[in-house]
Structures are given as structure tokens and as C-alpha cells.
Amino acid sequence: MKDNKQTNSVKLTQGQTFPLTIKRLGINGEGVGYFKRQVVFVPGALPGEEVVVEATKVQPKFSEGKVKKIRKSSPFRVKAPCPIYEQCGGCQLQHLAYDQQLKEKRDIVLQSLERHTKLNVEKLDIRSTIGMEEPWKYRNKSQFQIGQQKNGKIIAGLYGIDSHQLVPVQNCMVQHPLTNKVSEEVRKILEALNVPIYNERTQKGIVRTIVTRAGFQSGEVQVVLVTTQKEVPRKKLIMAEIQKRLPEVKSLVQNINGNKTSLIFGEKTLHLSGEEVIQETLGDLNFELSARAFFQLNPIQTVKLYDEVKKAANLTGKEKIADAYCGVGTIGLWLADGASEVRGMDTIEAAVIDAQQNAARHNIKNATYVTGTAEHWLPKWVEEGWRPDVVVVDPPRTGCDRKLLDAIQKVKPKKFVYVSCNPSTLAKDIDYLAKDYKVEYIQPVDMFPHTAHVECVVQMTLKKS
Known part of the structure; x- marks a missing residue:
């Protein structure tokens, strides 16, 4: 394979395939290589790999591409254990062995310092x-968007990579098991009670997001239903079902966000049932977490x-x-x-x-x-x-x-x-x-x-x- 840092006489075009050697990881976890002196970002490619890439976006100063073929694989490449890893977009590095992730993250810090400082x-x-000793099930909070399919089935999950296509997430591998369990059960309750679900395209419907936070030490769970308005059909039934099916939910809250926005929360929060806060412990310190309180994930x-x-x-x-x-x-x-x-x-x-x-x-x-x-x-x-x-x-x-x-x-x-x-x-x-x-x-x-x-x-x- 020829050195990619050769004369800059040939420009890439969209759809063009070309060989590329990946030099490092970028700040968003994508592979970075150079073709005719121009930087190319390739999600899913790893440092040291020789890949064949198809150009998906060509800009004057950089290009983006997708892997068509791996000619030489990184010794640190592993099979991502999550079945929806390539659709979801929540994780970027499950295909890289964990010990190597730690080394590459140090390198990301190094690159930023080289790029943005005059320091030696x-x-x-x-x-x-x-x-982490056990780098899974570590997130204490999930924010799953809600959508409704044409057959009436409600899905809860995350928007896919570079899209507004909702990817259902039922058992996220980096989420605390309690957040997975509670989010899925709340989804089932909303579906069973035929609650109107917000449609981003038509801007109609009511329930937008299920936010779930679990206390690692306390085992307590807080659920926030983000809605477009205060009135929610069958609200008392929703509350009763959550209390009956999910005794670990100690705090149930409604947040109202009627704006056309990508922000999860609106300004107004209503306490529905249980406590207004859940408990969490860090070391010797105990914290009360309200629905909007920032707390490390x-x-x-x-x-x-x-x-x-x-x-x-x-x-x-x-x-x-x-x-x-x-x-x-x-x-x-x-x-x-x-x-x-x-x-x-x-x-x-x-x-x-x-x-x-x-x-x-x-x-x-x-x-x-x-x-x-x-x-x-x-x-x-x-x-x-x-x-x-x-x-x-x-x-x-x-x-x-x-x-x-x-x-x-x-x-x-x-x-x-x-x-x-x-x-x-x-x-x-x-x-x-x-x-x-x-x-x-x-x-x-x-x-x-x-x-x-x-x-x-x-x-x-x-x-x-």
C-alpha cells in the first residue's frame, strides 16, 4: 500500500473507495487516517488497521468514510457483545479491547493538548x-425517547447514529440493571393503557421520554415522565400500575416540556407520588437526588x-x-x-x-x-x-x-x-x-x-x- 501522505493532486469524491491506514483514534472514537494529506474520519476503524474506505462526506478540510473491508485487523479488535451496538450509537468503542481503550483515551488527551496548546x-x-475493574452496568441514569409504531406498539430507546430513527433499547449493557428493568416496565404500562405518545414529526401526542435513575447503594429508583402538557390521560392509573409492578420506584415525577427542542427537560416539574428524592451514597457521603439534580452517571x-x-x-x-x-x-x-x-x-x-x-x-x-x-x-x-x-x-x-x-x-x-x-x-x-x-x-x-x-x-x- 502506498503512503497516503503523498502529493495533494487528487481530490476525493463522494462514493469513491480507497485504501487507508488508520493512525489514531479521534475525539469521537472514530479512526483517523490521511489520504493525499487530507484527514479522513472512519467510524469503527482502529489504529494500525489497513482498511478499504468508501467516502461518505467530502469537505474542503476533511472527509468522512465507512469501512468496506478490513485488510489488516488490529490485534485489539474484539467482537462487540451488544446486539444493537452498530445501530444505537450510545457506545463507540465496544469493538476495542478494554485495556487498549484506556491507552487510546490517554492518547486523545495528548492529541487535544498538541492541537490546542503551545506547551511542550x-x-x-x-x-x-x-x-474500571468491571466496565459494564455502570450508568445510574437512562433517558429513553418514546415512539409509537403504526401497529400501536410503543418503543423506548435512543436515536440511531446520525438519524432520527428510534432504536429500541431493552437491555443496555452499560446501564444499571434496575434502570433497564424499570424503563421497560414503564414502557409496557404506557402501551397497555394506550397513552398518547409524542410524535416528533407531527408534534402531536403527550409522553416524550422516560428518565430513570437508580441509587447503586440504596437500590431506590426515580422515574421522570417527560410530557408535552400537564394533563395526561389515565395518569392515576399509570401511577397505580407503576407502584404495583415496581416497588423499587420510590419517586415518581412528571416534567413538562412542550417545546420543539432536543433538550430532554422543560422548566416545570411536578411531584406525582412517593418521595421527591432518592438516596445515593458516595464513600461516606449520602446524597438526596431530585429529578433535575446533576449527579455523576x-x-x-x-x-x-x-x-x-x-x-x-x-x-x-x-x-x-x-x-x-x-x-x-x-x-x-x-x-x-x-x-x-x-x-x-x-x-x-x-x-x-x-x-x-x-x-x-x-x-x-x-x-x-x-x-x-x-x-x-x-x-x-x-x-x-x-x-x-x-x-x-x-x-x-x-x-x-x-x-x-x-x-x-x-x-x-x-x-x-x-x-x-x-x-x-x-x-x-x-x-x-x-x-x-x-x-x-x-x-x-x-x-x-x-x-x-x-x-x-x-x-x-x-x-x-
Whole structure:
């Protein structure tokens, strides 16, 4: 096979087949190769493989293709155990041996740093990815869309890869068994009672989504029915059937979302029956989870992740900690016993109320939580004479708000601990802070086995001026 990085005289056309050597995995888990110097993304192909590819999309700067034939297979290729793996799109790496997934995820972090920073990446301490002993049945929450076939049968599942075709999911291999069991039983109840199901195309019908969350330690389950309106035919019958068939469901909630949107939840939530929350335990901490509360989806790995945050914070008992994007307070409360004081902030008021209640329930008196942005509170606290020694952030996939990074540079905490779920935005934010902060090390953690996602804990320290 000729070297694919040859002169750029020939352009690809859609439908063209061509040989390709896969060099690495991309950030979405797809194989990446080069044809005539142009990058080609190929889902399902693995590093080291020689494949024949058909071009499915051709753009000026990149192309996408699908595997027609594998000429030389990776020694790490395995048969994906899930029967709907290739249709569902929820996982991207079941066809790659798990130990190798961990190595490739570290490489995804490395690539992001090479692409988005001016740092000497070869000199950075990027550690081996921390994996799971049992990398299945780890997700504590499922969000299955509901659809209705022409014969009246209701299906619950996920939209297929690059489509709005609903793929039925009855026994997801990465979901906690309780979420699978409860979602399927609720689907059967809705079908038996002939409840009107939302049709995305016609925008008619009522029930859109079944959201199920299970407490790994408590065994409690919360069900949220997302509907287009408050009134639901046979609502009392639905509630009675769920209570009768599923005693593990301790909390039943309705969320109303009448908008034409891809967002799951609407603004209004109604408590239908049972408790308003379910219980979950992480280490020595117990949390009450309301329907909209953010909580890590993999409790087993969350303990490892938060222990890594604690290591990176390197506490002596004297430190003041600011916990930005605090959510329901999980990270701050995890660190509180090693600090003199924790102050957390979040823009979602319900999460802050949960954080305050979580601190009170554990009798943690050195943690306080406020509503608002870190860029508002950090300078205000400094003005009042309270300067954090350590700032911890765990932002959404979009990364840290630029105003927050500016506030960090002004406040200048000695240590900055960044928990990231997106290597690209992490790299950009690290680069923005590089003038003032040194990256001591990066610890990848595999929160979502068999997907392309990788979480990182980064320890950064203030450079001496």
C-alpha cells in the first residue's frame, strides 16, 4: 500500500473507495487516517488497521468514510457483545479491547493538548488512564425517547447514529440493571393503557421520554415522565400500575416540556407520588437526588475521580477552597474534611439549595454555597478579605467561561484543580492560563467505558513571579 501522505493532486469524491491506514483514534472514537494529506474520519476503524474506505462526506478540510473491508485487523479488535451496538450509537468503542481503550483515551488527551496548546506536550506528566475493574452496568441514569409504531406498539430507546430513527433499547449493557428493568416496565404500562405518545414529526401526542435513575447503594429508583402538557390521560392509573409492578420506584415525577427542542427537560416539574428524592451514597457521603439534580452517571468511578481531586488539592487542613460549578456540592463536600473552609457557587439555584442541604445533613459546618457565577463571587470575596488557596472547577463540556479564567488570573490561588469531561476545551483553557499557571500533571479517568469520553483531573500551580 502506498503512503497516503503523498502529493495533494487528487481530490476525493463522494462514493469513491480507497485504501487507508488508520493512525489514531479521534475525539469521537472514530479512526483517523490521511489520504493525499487530507484527514479522513472512519467510524469503527482502529489504529494500525489497513482498511478499504468508501467516502461518505467530502469537505474542503476533511472527509468522512465507512469501512468496506478490513485488510489488516488490529490485534485489539474484539467482537462487540451488544446486539444493537452498530445501530444505537450510545457506545463507540465496544469493538476495542478494554485495556487498549484506556491507552487510546490517554492518547486523545495528548492529541487535544498538541492541537490546542503551545506547551511542550512531550514533557507533560500525562498519567495512565484509571479504568474500571468491571466496565459494564455502570450508568445510574437512562433517558429513553418514546415512539409509537403504526401497529400501536410503543418503543423506548435512543436515536440511531446520525438519524432520527428510534432504536429500541431493552437491555443496555452499560446501564444499571434496575434502570433497564424499570424503563421497560414503564414502557409496557404506557402501551397497555394506550397513552398518547409524542410524535416528533407531527408534534402531536403527550409522553416524550422516560428518565430513570437508580441509587447503586440504596437500590431506590426515580422515574421522570417527560410530557408535552400537564394533563395526561389515565395518569392515576399509570401511577397505580407503576407502584404495583415496581416497588423499587420510590419517586415518581412528571416534567413538562412542550417545546420543539432536543433538550430532554422543560422548566416545570411536578411531584406525582412517593418521595421527591432518592438516596445515593458516595464513600461516606449520602446524597438526596431530585429529578433535575446533576449527579455523576458512574458512581463507582466517581469515587476514584473525587479521590484524584483530593490528591491534586493536596490539603493540609488549613486551605480555603472555592468550588466553582459546584452542582449539588459533591466535590466540595468530598474535600471539606481536609480544608479550613469550602465556598461553592453555581448558577442553578436548585443545585445550590441541594448543596446547602447536603452539607447540613452531613453536619459539615465549614462548607457554604451561594447562587451566582464564580467571576462574580471570587473578586467579591477577595475584596472582603477571603482569598482561596485552591480553586476547583468541574465545568460542562463547553469548558470554563472566559470571565472565570480571567477571575482566576486576578485572584491567583496557589493551586487550580481542573476536572474536565472534554479534552479539547480543557486544552484551550490550560493554554489560556499557561502564562500564570504550570501544569503539574494530568490524570485521565475512564468514567464511561466503551465510549470515546474521557475525564481528566489536572493539577496546576501558580508560577512564581
